[in-house]
Amino acid sequence: MQIASDKIRDRPHVGLFVTCLVDVFRPQVGFAAIKLLEQSGCRVSVPTPQTCCGQPAYNSGDQVGTRKIAKTVIEVFEPFDFVVAPSGSCAAMIKLHFADVFSDDVDMKARAEALAARTHELVSFLVDQRGMVTTDAVFPQSVTYHDSCSGLRELGIREHPRRLLDTVKGLRMTELADSDVCCGFGGTFCVKYPDISNRMVEDKTSAIAASGAETVLAGDMGCLLNMAGKLKREGSHVETRHVAEVLAGMTDDPAIGEGD
Amino acid sequence: MEAKTHAFSANVADALEDEPLQRALQKLKQGFVVKRREAIDNLPEFERLRAEGQAIKDHTLGHLDLYLEEFEAKVAAKGGQVHWCRDAGEARKKILTICRSVDARTVTKGKSMIGEEIAINDYLEENGIEPIETDLGEYIIQLRKEPPSHIIAPAIHVPKEAVADVFRETHTDLDPERSLEDPRTLVDEARSMLRQKYLDADVGITGANFLVAETGSTVIVTNEGNGDLTQSLPGIHIVLASLEKVVPTLEDASTILRLLARSATGQEFSAYTTFSTGPKRPDDLDGPAQFHVVLLDNGRTELLASESREILRCIRCGACMNHCPVYGAIGGHAYGWVYPGPMGAVLTPALLGIERSHDLPHASTFCGRCEEVCPMNIPLPKLIRYQRRKAFERRLSGRVGRWGLALWVAVAARPALYRTFLSVLLFCVSLLRPRCTRFRWLPLASGWTKHRDLPAPATKSFFQIWKSRGSNSNG
Numbered sequence: 001m002q003i004a005s006d007k008i009r010d011r012p013h014v015g016l017f018v019t020c021l022v023d024v025f026r027p028q029v030g031f032a033a034i035k036l037l038e039q040s041g042c043r044v045s046v047p048t049p050q051t052c053c054g055q056p057a058y059n060s061g062d063q064v065g066t067r068k069i070a071k072t073v074i075e076v077f078e079p080f081d082f083v084v085a086p087s088g089s090c091a092a093m094i095k096l097h098f099a100d101v102f103s104d105d106v107d108m109k110a111r112a113e114a115l116a117a118r119t120h121e122l123v124s125f126l127v128d129q130r131g132m133v134t135t136d137a138v139f140p141q142s143v144t145y146h147d148s149c150s151g152l153r154e155l156g157i158r159e160h161p162r163r164l165l166d167t168v169k170g171l172r173m174t175e176l177a178d179s180d181v182c183c184g185f186g187g188t189f190c191v192k193y194p195d196i197s198n199r200m201v202e203d204k205t206s207a208i209a210a211s212g213a214e215t216v217l218a219g220d221m222g223c224l225l226n227m228a229g230k231l232k233r234e235g236s237h238v239e240t241r242h243v244a245e246v247l248a249g250m251t252d253d254p255a256i257g258e259g260d
Numbered sequence: 261m262e263a264k265t266h267a268f269s270a271n272v273a274d275a276l277e278d279e280p281l282q283r284a285l286q287k288l289k290q291g292f293v294v295k296r297r298e299a300i301d302n303l304p305e306f307e308r309l310r311a312e313g314q315a316i317k318d319h320t321l322g323h324l325d326l327y328l329e330e331f332e333a334k335v336a337a338k339g340g341q342v343h344w345c346r347d348a349g350e351a352r353k354k355i356l357t358i359c360r361s362v363d364a365r366t367v368t369k370g371k372s373m374i375g376e377e378i379a380i381n382d383y384l385e386e387n388g389i390e391p392i393e394t395d396l397g398e399y400i401i402q403l404r405k406e407p408p409s410h411i412i413a414p415a416i417h418v419p420k421e422a423v424a425d426v427f428r429e430t431h432t433d434l435d436p437e438r439s440l441e442d443p444r445t446l447v448d449e450a451r452s453m454l455r456q457k458y459l460d461a462d463v464g465i466t467g468a469n470f471l472v473a474e475t476g477s478t479v480i481v482t483n484e485g486n487g488d489l490t491q492s493l494p495g496i497h498i499v500l501a502s503l504e505k506v507v508p509t510l511e512d513a514s515t516i517l518r519l520l521a522r523s524a525t526g527q528e529f530s531a532y533t534t535f536s537t538g539p540k541r542p543d544d545l546d547g548p549a550q551f552h553v554v555l556l557d558n559g560r561t562e563l564l565a566s567e568s569r570e571i572l573r574c575i576r577c578g579a580c581m582n583h584c585p586v587y588g589a590i591g592g593h594a595y596g597w598v599y600p601g602p603m604g605a606v607l608t609p610a611l612l613g614i615e616r617s618h619d620l621p622h623a624s625t626f627c628g629r630c631e632e633v634c635p636m637n638i639p640l641p642k643l644i645r646y647q648r649r650k651a652f653e654r655r656l657s658g659r660v661g662r663w664g665l666a667l668w669v670a671v672a673a674r675p676a677l678y679r680t681f682l683s684v685l686l687f688c689v690s691l692l693r694p695r696c697t698r699f700r701w702l703p704l705a706s707g708w709t710k711h712r713d714l715p716a717p718a719t720k721s722f723f724q725i726w727k728s729r730g731s732n733s734n735g
Contacts, residue, residue, distance in 0.1 A: 018722050018723070020672075022722060023682070023723060024685075024686070024717045024718065024721055025715060025717050025718060026718065027718050027720065027722035027725055030722040030726075031722075031725075046726060048675070048679075048723060048726075048727070049675035050675065051671075051673075051675050051678045052668075052672040052678075054672070056665065056668055057665060057668070057669050057672075058645075059626060059645065059648065060648060060652060060657070060661075060665050061645065061647075061648035061649035061650070061651055061653070062652050062665060062669065063649060065666070065669035065673075068669060068673040069669065069672050069673050071673075072672075072673055076675075149625065149626070149628055149629075150626075150628075153627070153628035153629070153631075153632055154628065180629075181585055181627075181629070182585045182625045182627035184585070184625065185625065186624070186625025186627070187625075188661070189622070189623070189624065189625045190625075190707070190708065191708050192622060192623075192661070192707065193272070194706075194707045194708070194710045194711055195272060195273065195276055195711075196272060196276075196586055196589050196590060196623065197625075197711070198710070198711035198712070199276060199589040199590075200585050200586075200589055200625075201711070201712065203585075225714070225715055228713075228715050229712030229713045229714055230711070230712040230713075232698055232712075232713045232715075233700075233712045233713045254697070256715050257698040257715030257716075258697060259697045
């Protein structure tokens with residue numbers, strides 16, 4: 001693994017925002033994130049009073065509820081040099097939307113903005129802030145990559161995961177057709193409008209099948225659970241993993257939704 | 261048209277079962293989307309134009325009264341007349357009064373979304389005047405007695421075989437032996453039917469893509485030339501437009517025109533861009549004797565003062581719906597009124613009221629593709645979220661969803677409680693886990709498991725493992 005030399009000297013203190021879906025469904029992604037952050041020369045802490053970024057409330061139009069959750073997140077993560085999340089959508093929530101919910105509270109708004117400036121999605125943080133250019137990982141499979149919407153369009157993450165995946169030994173990348181089109185997860189959308197969501201994820205799993213890849217990767221657990229759930233329901237053998245697992249070389253566990 | 265926005269779920273179920281519609285939607289994804297991409301790639305100054313377009317609209321909206329008054333004065337100076345209409349009812353009555361003044365029997369119509377918004381065709385029919393749509397797509401759906409399903413391609417849901425069927429049904433003089441398989445023959449057939457209608461019409465109604473304040477001109481873009489015949493052959497031309505269509509100068513209109521067709525169909529320019537300024541002058545060879553502009557507010561002044569005002573920059577290109585994966589799954593009719601897709605999810609609740617249309621802003625994944633392609637830089641997800649806030653404040657979503665959310669917020673804002681809650685949940689799951697790596701069914705989760713498995717949660721959460729390893733907690 002290689003890190004740009006000017007990034008090695010400082011040793012920033014990173015607070016890992018685990019995200020609720022990683023906490024519950026895929027703890028290994030959290031540990032992969034810690035490993036990658038430490039490889040990139042960071043000191044990592046995982047403050048335990050963390051819960052959720054507040055997106056379910058925010059996107060349901062509940063401003064008061066969002067404020068309560070956002071306040072908790074801000075208080076817990078303020079002491080760190082950086083906040084890093086293995087999710088584009090949770091990182092974007094803190095980075096782009098927290099300030100919006102405190103529009104009539106000058107003090108909290110300023111604190112939200114200060115935290116936003118130090119908040120990053122994991123893979124883009126490794127590449128842009130830590131200068132990571134290669135990994136030590138080995139993953140001898142053909143993979144394809146789904147660009148999760150928030151990471152792609154709110155945070156501009158497109159090349160970062162591809163650049164690092166390119167350095168994983170044995171990994172063969174096949175681009176996914178319409179990789180930038182939503183998989184149909186959309187938080188509460190997928191349970192509120194299951195039939196529309198299904199049509200969207202069907203398009204996605206067809207594209208995945210057409211890519212011929214053995215494993216599909218993405219950077220957000222929401223999309224991954226949705227795609228894995230549909231692939232398994234369809235009886236597909238394609239496996240689903242978070243990109244951090246592959247970059248950290250932590251792929252011994254079964255893939256998402258697969259047997260022990 | 262009658263709003264069916266409240267029946268969204270039923271509309272969606274119909275749309276997903278509608279195979280011709282689904283085939284049409286697949287084509288849409290490959291058609292407009294690809295063509296727009298190519299057109300934008302060939303225009304290096306696209307981003308600059310987009311910023312200019314946004315600035316023009318923002319400036320105009322900031323001085324709307326000024327530019328509308330200037331527009332009215334210029335129209336009057338050229339011999340035309342502007343009629344200010346507060347709502348759909350006023351606009352309908354005004355149009356009827358103008359039609360009655362010449363005992364109009366038939367009216368030709370160019371494509372106009374405002375015409376749909378005020379349901380002018382139904383109203384004219386009820387009052388004994390026959391409206392005839394002259395845009396091919398609009399003509400087809402008028403024969404089929406349907407609303408448009410797309411703002412620029414109103415009959416996109418109709419396969420060509422169905423067009424042939426409706427022509428055979430309604431064109432009584434049509435030779436039954438004549439083949440209507442080729443789209444060309446369908447166009448010829450419509451043209452031959454419409455030709456006489458243009459000549460017979462007493463009044464021509466068009467919409468407007470722009471109203472130009474400095475000249476009092478109205479502008480339409482079409483690909484069929486039907487607008488020109490509609491507005492220049494009858495004795496009266498009525499332009500039906502909402503008030504945010506005004507721009508200060510011809511130069512401003514040309515800037516936005518460069519964005520419009522590229523964003524809509526991927527064309528550099530529409531086949532016809534027609535500027536109309538006042539009625540026929542003494543030396544003109546043709547043109548209408550009277551020129552009226554029916555200027556509709558219908559909730560827009562209120563919208564201008566609201567947090568959703570940016571939607572008034574919309575130029576009706578349709579790019580947001582062409583790129584919307586939800587529109588791509590269900591098409592336009594499911595949205596239940598005139599404006600579908602992301603712009604409709606903002607505009608419909610703003611115009612009809614959120615009570616009747618709260619499903620529209622909720623049926624979005626916030627994927628952001630609409631904002632990415634909008635030539636006017638309208639932050640559509642943000643505006644859609646504003647509508648969700650309104651719906652939440654008025655408790656319009658289902659009780660189960662609201663209570664579930666309230667529970668989630670209460671737990672998520674209390675980290676200790678949250679951990680306990682998760683431990684209990686994961687303990688319950690761990691009882692099942694040895695046999696179960698994913699669920700095909702779960703109580704209260706049928707929305708998920710109806711179409712996909714749910715990967716089982718981990719037996720131990722990240723934080724349980726983290727704690728058991730005795731790792732640091734606060735640095």
